Amino acid sequence: MDMQGSRQLAVTQQQAWDALNDPEVLKRCIPGCDKVEATGEGQYAVGLSLKIGPVSARFAGKITLSDLQPPSGYTLHFDGQGGVAGFGKGSAQVSLTPADGGTTLAYTVHAQVGGKVAQLGQRLIDGAARSLAEDFFKRFDEEMQARHGRTAEPSGGTGAVADKAVNTPSKLPAWAWTAAAFVAIAIVWLVS
Template sequence: MDMQGSRQLAITQQQAWDALNDPAVLKTCIPGCDKVEASGENQFSIGMALKIGPVAAKFTGKITLSDIAPPNSYTISFEGQGGPAGFGKGNAKVQLTPNDRGCELSYNVQASVGGKIAQMGQRLIDGVAKSMAEDFFKRFDDEMQKQHPGAYAAQAVADSLAGGGAPTEAASAEASSGMPTWVWALGAAVVVIAAIALFR
């Protein structure tokens, strides 16, 4: 599975970095997640429920961060087990780039899945991956608006004055196969994450 995507955020690069390294924020934003806990130096354990088609399972996994360059980038290595439902493993490179609108979060995921999930069919898996990545970004945006309302208000004013309209809510994500980073991680996202997804 290869998945790439990006998202414009109204917050600063440092604020985004802090949030993506906060287990409480990740637990709130990763769909189906009920646990993100520090388990060692630059390591987290994660638990979540996932459903793809008729396959539903509780997944547990481990995230390890490396190549850490605060507040710019890091690499996430992840692995997760869902019993008979299957497994996932891989890595994701996450980059935060400051710009005049806040910062851009981009990710590049390489991962593989096995077990019953891998038998669900590419179209179904791709749809779930895209949905979870978009869900992660929506939740992350909502959480950042709660934590940093001034940044979003200022961006809305700037957009209005520039005639550019409201900031986009759509995530730019492409999934060729597999599950989103955000399912296993985004110590991070996605993240995804994502995708999400990814997911984590």
């Protein structure tokens, strides 16, 4: 599966970079996440509970960051296991670009999933992935406002953060974005 998208953030590039590399911020922003712990240089252990349709599971995973280009971006490699519920693994390229009134967070995710989750209907999984992604970005925006106030206003002057997600066709279930949210995406790293 390949997915890509972008999101306008109302914070500076450095503020977004710092937040996306802060385990406590990610733990608060990733839906169902109860653990993001540094295990080494650019490596994290993640714990996450998810319910997608009739499948509920606790996922444990690891994230490794590479190609670090502070504060512009990095590559995120993820591997998550949910027992019989399934697995997700892959990579995501995350970039942060200064934009008029803030920062644009863009991502491209390449992922594989398997197990029971992969057997669910595509529409159910896509809907769950969209919902999880929206929840991540809402929480992330609230966290940024709590930390920095509205330091930059997105284009259009409304004070609202604009979502500019772009979907690409996928053959595998889109919930794997949440595995990327074993980060950052979420979006996080991501949106399906």
